[in-house]
Amino acid sequence: EAGVTQSPTHLIKTRGQQATLRCSPISGHTSVYWYQQALGLGLQFLLWYDEGEERNRGNFPPRFSGRQFPNYSSELNVNALELEDSALYLCASSPSWTGTYGYTFGSGTRLTVV
């Protein structure tokens, strides 16, 4: 069974540009979560999607947005990139928003803003 896949693995953008990160969940998983992991720090919750709806949002500015497609894959968009947006962005999936059994994470997208 394929795990959570994220693309691209690395992304270099210039300050002010937009970045789009993609995530494919494990087959059968309807919930997708996005976390930001700045260098040397823990994971900060960004967004949670289930069945195409945004269920919860972390304490991030509106220029962080996303969506979930009918096939449950998801996209994270970061507009007006700032240097401090440089981080590892992790996507995770779980079977359902009612589950409490932890997530399966992808390997992440390393975003570097220069």
Place this chain on the structure above:
Amino acid sequence: GQQLNQSPQSMFIQEGEDVSMNCTSSSIFNTWLWYKQDPGEGPVLLIALYKAGELTSNGRLTAQFGITRKDSFLNISASIPSDVGIYFCAGQTWNAGNMLTFGGGTRLMVKP
């Protein structure tokens, strides 16, 4: 918002030693989870705890859900070089749906 204080931040131990790390919170959590992250990878779930006082083992790993529901610890016995990585605790509350709050991580280094 909720905060998880994880300690120690880093540990450098000799192969074969036992390791202990813990997480504390000012808030109650309904579920405690422990993850390990290898360089360049996403975190991998090690142990999940669902009940206050619960003690669960996974091989050389043992974790406990504190009786107050505000803390958890992870022990690793007889450490080996492949235990190297960053260990994260994470807590979940029912009113936050599936959102997890993560600790800052414990970086474990093992000297052969």
